[in-house]
Amino acid sequence: MFDRRVLILAATAALAAPLATPAFAATAPVLGQAAPAFTAVDASGKARSLAEFRGRTVVLEWTNNGCPYVQKHYNSGNMQGLQKEATADGVVWLTVISSAPGFQGYLDGAGAKAWKAKAGAHSTDVLLDPKGVVGRAYDAKTTPHMYVIDKAGKLVYMGGIDDKASADPSSLKGATNYVTAALADVKAGRAVAQAATRPYGCSVKYGSAD
Amino acid sequence: MRFLLGLLSALLLANAAAAAPVDTGHLQAELVPAAQGVAPGQSVTIALRQQIRKGWHTYWRNAGDSGEATRADWTLPAGWTISDFTWPTPHRLPIGPLVNYGYEGEVLLPLTVTAPADATPGQAVTLTAKAQFLVCAEVCIPEDATLTLALPVTAAPAPLDPQWGAKIRKVLADAPKPAGLTGAFETQGQAVKLAITGAVLKGADLAGAYFFPFSGTVIDHAQPQAIERGPEGLTLTLTPGYEFQTGGPKAIGGVLALDGKAYEVTAAPGPLPAAAAGLGPPPARVAVPAAAANLGLLGAAAFALVGGLILNLMPCVFPVLAMKAASLAGHGGEHAEARRQGLAFGAGVLVTFLALAGLLIALRAGGSAVGWGFQLQDPPVVAALALLMLAVALNLSGVFEIGTSLQGVGSGLASKGGLAGSFFTGVLAVVVAAPCTAPFMGAALGWALGQPPAAALTVFLALGIGFAAPFVAVAFVPALVNALPKPGPWMDVFKKVLAFPMYGAAAWLVWVLTVQAGADAVPRILAAAIVLALALWIAGAAQRQHVQGKGHVGLAIAATVLIAAAVVGGAVWPAYALAPAAGSGAAELSEEAYSPEKLAALQAEGRPVLVNYTAAWCVSCQVNDRVALSTNAVSEALKRNNAVYLKADWTRRDAAIAAELARFGRAGVPLYLVYGAKGGEPAILPSLLTEGLVVKALDTAGRS
Numbered sequence: 001m002f003d004r005r006v007l008i009l010a011a012t013a014a015l016a017a018p019l020a021t022p023a024f025a026a027t028a029p030v031l032g033q034a035a036p037a038f039t040a041v042d043a044s045g046k047a048r049s050l051a052e053f054r055g056r057t058v059v060l061e062w063t064n065n066g067c068p069y070v071q072k073h074y075n076s077g078n079m080q081g082l083q084k085e086a087t088a089d090g091v092v093w094l095t096v097i098s099s100a101p102g103f104q105g106y107l108d109g110a111g112a113k114a115w116k117a118k119a120g121a122h123s124t125d126v127l128l129d130p131k132g133v134v135g136r137a138y139d140a141k142t143t144p145h146m147y148v149i150d151k152a153g154k155l156v157y158m159g160g161i162d163d164k165a166s167a168d169p170s171s172l173k174g175a176t177n178y179v180t181a182a183l184a185d186v187k188a189g190r191a192v193a194q195a196a197t198r199p200y201g202c203s204v205k206y207g208s209a210d
Numbered sequence: 211m212r213f214l215l216g217l218l219s220a221l222l223l224a225n226a227a228a229a230a231p232v233d234t235g236h237l238q239a240e241l242v243p244a245a246q247g248v249a250p251g252q253s254v255t256i257a258l259r260q261q262i263r264k265g266w267h268t269y270w271r272n273a274g275d276s277g278e279a280t281r282a283d284w285t286l287p288a289g290w291t292i293s294d295f296t297w298p299t300p301h302r303l304p305i306g307p308l309v310n311y312g313y314e315g316e317v318l319l320p321l322t323v324t325a326p327a328d329a330t331p332g333q334a335v336t337l338t339a340k341a342q343f344l345v346c347a348e349v350c351i352p353e354d355a356t357l358t359l360a361l362p363v364t365a366a367p368a369p370l371d372p373q374w375g376a377k378i379r380k381v382l383a384d385a386p387k388p389a390g391l392t393g394a395f396e397t398q399g400q401a402v403k404l405a406i407t408g409a410v411l412k413g414a415d416l417a418g419a420y421f422f423p424f425s426g427t428v429i430d431h432a433q434p435q436a437i438e439r440g441p442e443g444l445t446l447t448l449t450p451g452y453e454f455q456t457g458g459p460k461a462i463g464g465v466l467a468l469d470g471k472a473y474e475v476t477a478a479p480g481p482l483p484a485a486a487a488g489l490g491p492p493p494a495r496v497a498v499p500a501a502a503a504n505l506g507l508l509g510a511a512a513f514a515l516v517g518g519l520i521l522n523l524m525p526c527v528f529p530v531l532a533m534k535a536a537s538l539a540g541h542g543g544e545h546a547e548a549r550r551q552g553l554a555f556g557a558g559v560l561v562t563f564l565a566l567a568g569l570l571i572a573l574r575a576g577g578s579a580v581g582w583g584f585q586l587q588d589p590p591v592v593a594a595l596a597l598l599m600l601a602v603a604l605n606l607s608g609v610f611e612i613g614t615s616l617q618g619v620g621s622g623l624a625s626k627g628g629l630a631g632s633f634f635t636g637v638l639a640v641v642v643a644a645p646c647t648a649p650f651m652g653a654a655l656g657w658a659l660g661q662p663p664a665a666a667l668t669v670f671l672a673l674g675i676g677f678a679a680p681f682v683a684v685a686f687v688p689a690l691v692n693a694l695p696k697p698g699p700w701m702d703v704f705k706k707v708l709a710f711p712m713y714g715a716a717a718w719l720v721w722v723l724t725v726q727a728g729a730d731a732v733p734r735i736l737a738a739a740i741v742l743a744l745a746l747w748i749a750g751a752a753q754r755q756h757v758q759g760k761g762h763v764g765l766a767i768a769a770t771v772l773i774a775a776a777v778v779g780g781a782v783w784p785a786y787a788l789a790p791a792a793g794s795g796a797a798e799l800s801e802e803a804y805s806p807e808k809l810a811a812l813q814a815e816g817r818p819v820l821v822n823y824t825a826a827w828c829v830s831c832q833v834n835d836r837v838a839l840s841t842n843a844v845s846e847a848l849k850r851n852n853a854v855y856l857k858a859d860w861t862r863r864d865a866a867i868a869a870e871l872a873r874f875g876r877a878g879v880p881l882y883l884v885y886g887a888k889g890g891e892p893a894i895l896p897s898l899l900t901e902g903l904v905v906k907a908l909d910t911a912g913r914s
Contacts, residue, residue, distance in 0.1 A: 028430070031455045068352050104349045136815070141275040141308055159452060165278055167344065167352040196452035198426040202350045203276035206306040206816065 028139040031195050035155040036137040040127040043112040048127060055151050057186055058092045062204060064105025064143040065115055068167040069201035074119050076169050083122035086183055095123040098135030100207025106130060132206040142201035148182045157182035159197030234353035236345040237262040241359035244378040247368035248361060251327035256359060257318040257378050258282060258341060266347045267312045270300035272424055274310035274431045278344040285338040289326030295319040296385050299465060299472040300422060304889055307814045309432040311422055318381045331365040386465040386472035393477025395462050402450045405486035406466055406475055407443030414468060416444050417492035423464040427453040434810040437492055442485035507665050511672035513654035518676020527643040529708035534635050535684050545688050552685025554629045556678040558636020563674035564667060571663050586827040587863045589727045589786035593735055596719035597742050597780055603712035604743060606705050610750035655877040725826040725861050727786035738780025745772030804858035806866055816887050818853035818911035823871060823881040826861040831880040838899035847905040851912030886911045
């Protein structure tokens with residue numbers, strides 16, 4: 001009697017196991033829904049939150065100044081051009097640094113200011129996210145990794161900056177820029193045609209959790 | 211001029227195989243041929259070979275969460291064509307919370323070169339590739355190289371290249387290939403189920419199955435892929451990627467990798483075939499870690515022997531053995547009799563250990579995920595043991611006698627009843643002691659269960675010998691018997707004192723039962739206990755009547771009926787309901803229930819994790835919990851390191867926990883693992899914990 005019971009129980013356990021599978025932990029934010037709220041300090045040490053930009057279109061750009069893919073867009077002036085065009089149009093452009101201290105691309109406030117000035121960036125602000133809280137909330141994987149949030153605070157684009165996944169500056173020629181296209185769709189009140197694409201670049205340098 | 215060109219190609223030819231690789235900084239790259247040439251109109255395989263610096267990697271066709279696949283732009287003579295790369299099965303490369311797909315060390319990416327029909331034998335052509343690599347460790351560096359290969363055109367098919375021919379053939383043979391697999395996928399709640407069936411999957415070892423998608427946006431690469439087996443294939447539970455937010459993919463293509471084999475498959479949307487599920491997750495791998503693997507039979511047996519000795523001190527075992535030892539003293543000088551008693555006890559111990567081990571081995575051979583301590587995972591067994599403890603305690607309290615009185619005054623220990631009593635004392639001691647894996651036994655029993663039955667039984671035998679040794683030694687060495695205090699009225703007092711640890715053991719088992727079967731078990735087991743106490747008191751009365759020569763049959767019958775009622779009602783019928791899995795009562799530490807998925811998710815978040823594999827019936831687990839885990843210092847260390855405390859409760863059977871125990875070479879609890887924040891294999895803590903040790907392990911884990 002005993003061993004039969006053991007077998008039955010073991011079989012039950014084996015069958016029940018797959019049913020007990022996962023509430024998935026870190027998953028991507030959802031298109032068309034409210035973009036994850038966040039608060040982070042900017043390069044001047046001031047706390048900035050997504051909520052304060054309600055009513056304006058927001059672009060989030062993950063960056064790491066040591067990453068060759070980021071350098072492709074900054075050394076060529078491509079990223080600054082996009083920023084200038086967007087901000088001139090009333091768009092809020094936030095550049096986020098999620099590199100942990102000691103990892104590639106980490107900058108403190110002064111460092112971020114200096115980098116922004118030197119690069120001639122036209123972003124609205126640089127946000128410092130050394131603990132990766134904002135990065136994890138958006139499931140940001142690469143630098144660059146781009147997000148567009150509409151005036152109602154809904155996420156309307158996430159993914160790559162363009163369709164040429166390469167660190168080679170010559171790949172900029174003829175590339176289709178997804179962020180430009182998404183901003184144009186948002187401005188025209190259309191649904192974003194290409195709302196999710198594969199982000200490409202270096203991995204975001206999240207440190208160990210602490 | 212023509213002559214010079216010819217000479218040049220001849221020189222190039224001679225050097226083709228030895229063409230110096232180009233060092234791009236973090237890898238060396240070259241083009242290598244599988245054959246020494248190619249005939250007009252025929253094809254030859256060449257390969258782009260990378261020798262990547264240690265700690266760095268390059269990428270598969272789908273690089274995963276970040277990164278970029280290796281690329282090559284070709285310059286070929288007119289009429290020549292070249293295929294795309296054949297991509298070998300990649301590896302998962304976790305980086306923080308992300309996962310990439312790629313290669314480390316040496317990698318060969320084969321391609322097929324086809325010569326035009328009008329190629330001229332005797333000439334050599336030069337193939338030129340502008341190769342681009344993204345080489346990454348923690349940081350990424352794009353590197354490139356212009357690589358050339360001089361390939362002779364031969365009149366007849368050329369022989370294999372001595373250096374690279376066999377190697378490239380093996381890469382091609384091992385590369386993922388279509389194998390007539392059928393795939394279907396369906397969104398279910400937050401997950402995507404991918405079902406794959408096909409002849410090659412029937413009866414295959416699916417424990418290491420993993421799906422590498424060709425597209426970078428169909429799944430979340432970093433999430434675990436839960437496996438369920440079916441009669442003709444498997445179903446993977448995947449986390450959907452971006453593409454599912456924009457209408458979902460029309461098809462999911464990719465590589466299903468098993469251990470050593472890989473198949474290409476394309477899945478279409480649609481209902482999942484029934485034959486791809488229903489058989490549960492794959493059975494646990496008996497992956498014995500290095501330490502346990504090196505144990506060897508002798509080492510395992512030695513550990514088991516020491517473990518057996520320590521078992522004598524378990525609180526529920528000691529009273530039984532102490533009384534038995536004291537009874538030896540009752541013989542005075544009868545050493546021969548003492549020896550017989552010792553042997554009977556030893557036989558009882560060994561027979562029981564071997565019987566339990568045999569049952570355990572047979573069950574595991576039958577595919578059950580059971581480990582040592584499995585006896586106590588069934589509520590009826592626990593209930594029966596609780597009642598048995600109570601009966602022994604009542605006996606020690608003098609409520610009734612065993613054996614001697616019923617068989618007549620004076621037969622004493624010399625009777626056959628006495629020998630049988632010793633034998634069953636041995637049986638009882640093992641049944642009660644076995645689940646409390648003593649510190650040295652964990653590794654030895656884990657090792658044993660991964661071995662052929664003969665070796666496993668040897669280890670259990672050693673355990674039994676260690677367990678029986680102290681008592682048998684006392685019985686065999688006259689000096690030891692003589693050293694025992696002389697019998698006298700003190701023995702009765704001693705006996706009654708020892709009853710109380712036994713009452714305690716009974717109370718502990720009642721608690722174990724409530725963890726297994728819920729609060730409803732309490733009135734039932736306590737009612738059974740009261741009926742049993744009444745029955746044994748009546749039995750004692752019958753014995754006293756008998757001694758006085760009065761009629762006792764009626765009382766004896768009443769006692770027997772009540773004992774049967776208590777055991778049946780308390781342990782056997784109706785069956786105990788299994789309590790919901792919610793932990794075992796309040797704990798001071800904020801703990802979370804263990805599941806492999808939970809652990810993987812926490813690791814993906816980069817948090818240190820302390821996993822406590824425990825069970826209510828495991829005494830050393832409870833001691834560790836009270837003394838070392840549920841303390842302020844540990845609680846602070848958890849907070850300080852942002853660590854999570856997971857409790858894997860094995861009080862009842864659990865295939866997933868048994869699998870994890872097996873992975874670390876254990877057959878039972880306790881097992882304490884501390885996973886570092888940066889991932890990797892966990893640190894295994896000793897089976898006897900101290901607060902300082904746990905705190906130190908957590909602080910280390912927070913940094914590594």
